[in-house]
Every structure is written in structure tokens, then in C-alpha cells.
Amino acid sequence: MKILRKTYDYVLKLSQTKYAMSALLFVSFFGSIFFPFPTEIIMIPMILARPNKSFYISSVALLSSIAGGLAGYYIGAFLFDTAGKTILEMLGYMETFNEFAGLYTKWGYWIVFAGGLTPFPYKVICIASGVVRMNLSVFIIASLVSRAIRYYFIAFLLHKYGERANVFIEKHLEFLTVVTFVLLFMAVYLVKVL
Numbered sequence: 001m002k003i004l005r006k007t008y009d010y011v012l013k014l015s016q017t018k019y020a021m022s023a024l025l026f027v028s029f030f031g032s033i034f035f036p037f038p039t040e041i042i043m044i045p046m047i048l049a050r051p052n053k054s055f056y057i058s059s060v061a062l063l064s065s066i067a068g069g070l071a072g073y074y075i076g077a078f079l080f081d082t083a084g085k086t087i088l089e090m091l092g093y094m095e096t097f098n099e100f101a102g103l104y105t106k107w108g109y110w111i112v113f114a115g116g117l118t119p120f121p122y123k124v125i126c127i128a129s130g131v132v133r134m135n136l137s138v139f140i141i142a143s144l145v146s147r148a149i150r151y152y153f154i155a156f157l158l159h160k161y162g163e164r165a166n167v168f169i170e171k172h173l174e175f176l177t178v179v180t181f182v183l184l185f186m187a188v189y190l191v192k193v194l
Helices: 002-014 020-030 040-049 051-078 080-091 094-101 104-117 122-131 136-171 173-193
Strands: none
Touching (some): 002 040, 020 040, 040 051, 051 122, 051 136, 080 122
């Protein structure tokens, strides 16, 4: 838990520097391809540091995440046998991917929408969408709508409850981390069961 606290403090300090936006672009873009951490790890401290820029920060994260999602889509469509498999195996998502790919014919749009909104790894969704050659417009719209709901909802809450949210996160950081991992585990489990 000490590592978690140090990481949080480091990200909070980083979010107040001139490198914050670059870090956000990096995390949100590569988080849609292979980076194992969600965009919120940098976005939330940035918003807490500058609540008056919450919607601007969320918009940057959104556009960067969609750009990364498109890169993931193209990796799935054209480079799956080389880069795509390597990324999924490296992150331990290959089995989930194999089970997941079969659902695309029936639930394509809704899978992308749910993947962009929930803690389920969005990178798996992006690469799988490319592999099955999902309609690119459908992929972009589903990604854009779901990611916008997710990021702007966070921006709204932090803008409205800024300092109180910061105090709450500081006080309950370990608990919130455990809850996030439990939700992520449940999302992956439900996908496997369904």
C-alpha cells in the first residue's frame, strides 16, 4: 500500500507540472493499445489540481484515447499475427480475447460501448474490433459515446465536488483501489461467463 500511496502522490505532483498534458496524452493514447493503466490514473489528479479545467482535461483524454483506439483497431486489422497477439499475450488477455471475438457478430456495437464505459480492458476491444473488421464508423461512434460518458462524468463529479472529492480520495485511496480491481475482475469474469 505504501507503493500505491507514493504512486498517487507522484502522479498528483506530476499533474501540476508543465509535463502533465504530455503524460495524459501518453497514458490515454497507449492505454487504448497496450499500456496496463487506465487514463483516470493521470486524469483524476490533473482535474483535482485544476478543477476549472476539468472538461478541457477530459476532452484531451477522450480524443487521445479514441486516437489510441483507432491505432489498436488497425493493429487488430492489419498486424494481429505480429503485434496484436504479442500485446494480448504480454498483458495476459489472449484467452479473454478468443472468447470475446465470437460475440462480435451479434453484439458488435454494444461490446465496444460497454468496453469503453466499464473497467473491462478497452485495448482488447480495440484490437478485437480490428480483427473482426467491425465497421469503422460504428467502432468510432461506440467508442466516442462510451468514453465521453465515462470521462465527462468523472469531470463533472470532480468539478462539482473538487476539494471534497480530493479529501475523500486521499482518505480512502486503498479502499478505492481495491474496489476498482474488484470491479475490473467482475467485468472480466462476467464476459467469460456470458
